[in-house]
Amino acid sequence: MSDPWDGPTGQATRSHGARVPGQRAAEPDGSPPPGGRAAARAAARGRGGGRGRRGRPVGRGTKALKILGIGMSAVIVVTAGAGWWFYEHLNGNIHSVALDGKGGAEKADAFGRTPINILVMGSDGRTSAADCKLGGGCSKTGVQSGSNADVEMVLHVSADRSNATVMSIPRDTMAQVPACKDGETGQSTSGYYGQINSALQYGPACQVATVHQLTGIPIDHFVKLDFSGVVKMSDAIGGVSVCVSDDVYDTYSHLKLSQGTHTLKGEAALEFVRSRHGFGDGSDLGRTISQHIFLSAMIRKFKSAGTLTDPTAVYGLADAATKALTVDDGLGSVKKLISLASDVNKVPTKRMTFTTMQTAPDPNNKDRVLVGAGAKTLFSTIANDQSLTTGSGQKAAAASATAKATASAVPASQIAVTVENGTTVTGRASAVATALTDQGFSSGTTTANAPSPVTTSTLTYGTDQKAEAETVAKALGLSSSHLKQGTGSGLTLVIGSDWPSGTTFPGGKSAPTPADTKAAVGGAHASTADQARTCAKVSPYKTVNLNGVPMTPAQAYAAARGKPDSDS
Known part of the structure; x- marks a missing residue:
C-alpha cells in the first residue's frame, strides 16, 4: 500500500410627569394644598422633599436608576445572547x-x-x-x-x-x-x-x-x-x-x-x-x-x-x-x-x-x-x-507495584489496613489480610478480633481517606454500601457473618488479577x-x-x- 502521509448632544428632554423644580405640588384632584405657600413648603420638607442647600430634584435619582436598570438588562440580554450564539456555533461545528x-x-x-x-x-x-x-x-x-x-x-x-x-x-x-x-x-x-x-x-x-x-x-x-x-x-x-x-x-x-x-x-x-x-x-x-x-x-x-x-x-x-x-x-x-x-x-x-x-x-x-x-x-x-x-x-x-484497583492515586503499597474478625470463624482476618498484601498492599496491614460479633462487613475510613478505602474495597469486591466514614484515622475492615469464607466478598467482584506491568x-x-x-x-x-x-x-x-x- 502506498504511503499517502509522505507522498488561514443636546440638552435632555424632561420626561412627562417629572416635577419641575419650584413648581407647586398638586393634590390628586388638582386643587392647591391648604395653608398657602409656606404650608406647602413645610409639607414638602416633612415628606423629604425639602432641598436645604439646592438639592437635586426628587425625580432624577429614580430616572437614573431606571436608566441603569435598563442598561444592565440590555447587557445581560446581549451577553446571554452572545453566549448562546457561541454555544450553538460550536455545536454546529461538530460533525458526529x-x-x-x-x-x-x-x-x-x-x-x-x-x-x-x-x-x-x-x-x-x-x-x-x-x-x-x-x-x-x-x-x-x-x-x-x-x-x-x-x-x-x-x-x-x-x-x-x-x-x-x-x-x-x-x-x-x-x-x-x-x-x-x-x-x-x-x-x-x-x-x-x-x-x-x-x-x-x-x-x-x-x-x-x-x-x-x-x-x-x-x-x-x-x-x-x-x-x-x-x-x-x-x-x-x-x-x-x-x-x-x-x-x-x-x-x-x-x-x-x-x-x-x-x-x-x-x-x-x-x-x-x-x-x-x-x-x-x-x-x-x-x-x-x-x-x-x-x-x-x-x-x-x-x-x-x-x-x-x-x-x-x-x-x-x-x-x-x-x-x-x-x-x-x-x-x-x-x-x-x-x-x-x-x-x-x-x-x-x-x-x-x-x-x-x-x-x-x-x-x-x-x-x-x-x-x-x-x-x-x-x-x-x-x-x-x-x-x-x-x-x-x-x-x-511489576504487578505487585500496581495492584491497587486504580481507585486511588495513592499506591497500594502505601495503604495499610487493620482487618478485624467479627465472625465465629477462626482465621478470617488473617486470610483477608494475606490476600491484601499478596495484591501489593502495605506490609503494615494488621489483624485483630472485633470487640463483638457483627453481621455486616464494614470498611471504616478516616478523614480524606475515602479514595484509599475505595481502592481496598474494589480489591476485595466490596460495594460502596460497605464503606463508612469514621472520626479517627486509618482504615479498619471488620469482617461480618455475611462474609464467612473466601477473600472476595460473596457476590462481589474483585479487581482482575493484575497483569505483569513490567x-x-x-x-x-x-x-x-x-x-x-x-x-x-x-x-x-x-x-x-x-x-x-x-x-x-x-x-x-x-x-x-x-x-x-x-x-x-
Whole structure:
C-alpha cells in the first residue's frame, strides 16, 4: 500500500410627569394644598422633599436608576445572547457519526464508575482542497473520497481519573478487518485480512471495531482529525514546543529543523507529526515515538495556566477543535467534549503513560508488522483498568507495584489496613489480610478480633481517606454500601457473618488479577507526559533521498542550506 502521509448632544428632554423644580405640588384632584405657600413648603420638607442647600430634584435619582436598570438588562440580554450564539456555533461545528456499539462495552467497578477508552485517529484523507494542499498527492487524482487511519492511538482514562495510558498502534500492523458498512457513504466489506489503517475506508465505526477485535479493549468513543485539523489545533494553542536530537530534513514530510528546541505551529506541526523518515529507523515505529513527544508537549501546554485562563485562547481553541474533529454521537456536543476534557485534565502528567504496541516482523512482508510478544499483556492492563505508573509517577516495576484497583492515586503499597474478625470463624482476618498484601498492599496491614460479633462487613475510613478505602474495597469486591466514614484515622475492615469464607466478598467482584506491568511496557517505548526534556531521536540511517541521493536526515539538512527551516 502506498504511503499517502509522505507522498488561514443636546440638552435632555424632561420626561412627562417629572416635577419641575419650584413648581407647586398638586393634590390628586388638582386643587392647591391648604395653608398657602409656606404650608406647602413645610409639607414638602416633612415628606423629604425639602432641598436645604439646592438639592437635586426628587425625580432624577429614580430616572437614573431606571436608566441603569435598563442598561444592565440590555447587557445581560446581549451577553446571554452572545453566549448562546457561541454555544450553538460550536455545536454546529461538530460533525458526529454513530458508533453503534462496535467497540464493545466498558465494565463498571463496584462504585459504578467506568473507565474511558477513545480511539484517536489521524486521517490521511485528501477529502478537501485544503487537505490536498497540505498532504500533497492530489496532482493526478484530485480531491479523494477515501482515507486511511495513519495515526491510531487508544486513549485510556481510568475509572477514578487518576491515571491514563495512550497506546499507539503502528499503521503498518496487519489485522483482520470485520464485516463493516459505512453508514454515511454506504461502502461496505464482508471482512478481510489487511493493513489495519485501511478499515477507515469503511467508516470510523469500522476502524473502532477492528481495533477492538485486535486488542480486546472496549472502545467507547472515537475522535478523528485530518491534516487541516492538526494545523488549526496547533495554531489555536500558540504552537507546541518540541526538541530534535540532531539536524533533520525529512524530504518526504518536508520537516526541516536544526538541532535543539523549536515551537511549531501550523504546517510545521503537521510536518513533525507526519515525519516517519526523519526519526528512529525511518519506519512508522519511530514516528509513533515522536508523536508521543508532540502530544506530551501539547498536553503540558493545555494544562499551563496561560492557555485555559485566556478567554481569547479558549475561544480560539474551542472553535478550532470543534471544526477540526469528527467524533461519535456520544461526544457530539460541546457539553460532552468539555466533560471529556475535564476528565483528562484531572490526570497528572506524570501519570499519563505513552506506549507503542509491541510488534514483530511480518514474515510475508518486510514492510509490515504483526502483534508482538508482550502486546497481549499491554492490552490486558488497559482492558483491566491498570495503571502503568505508580502514585509517584514512576514506571511500575511489576504487578505487585500496581495492584491497587486504580481507585486511588495513592499506591497500594502505601495503604495499610487493620482487618478485624467479627465472625465465629477462626482465621478470617488473617486470610483477608494475606490476600491484601499478596495484591501489593502495605506490609503494615494488621489483624485483630472485633470487640463483638457483627453481621455486616464494614470498611471504616478516616478523614480524606475515602479514595484509599475505595481502592481496598474494589480489591476485595466490596460495594460502596460497605464503606463508612469514621472520626479517627486509618482504615479498619471488620469482617461480618455475611462474609464467612473466601477473600472476595460473596457476590462481589474483585479487581482482575493484575497483569505483569513490567512485561506490559517491555519494548513498548513507555514514557510519561511530564518528560519535557525528551528529544525526538533523528534517524542515523539513510532514510531520505535528496536529488536522487540517499542520505541521513542530518546530511540532507546540510545539503539543503538554501531551503528555509520549517519554523522560520
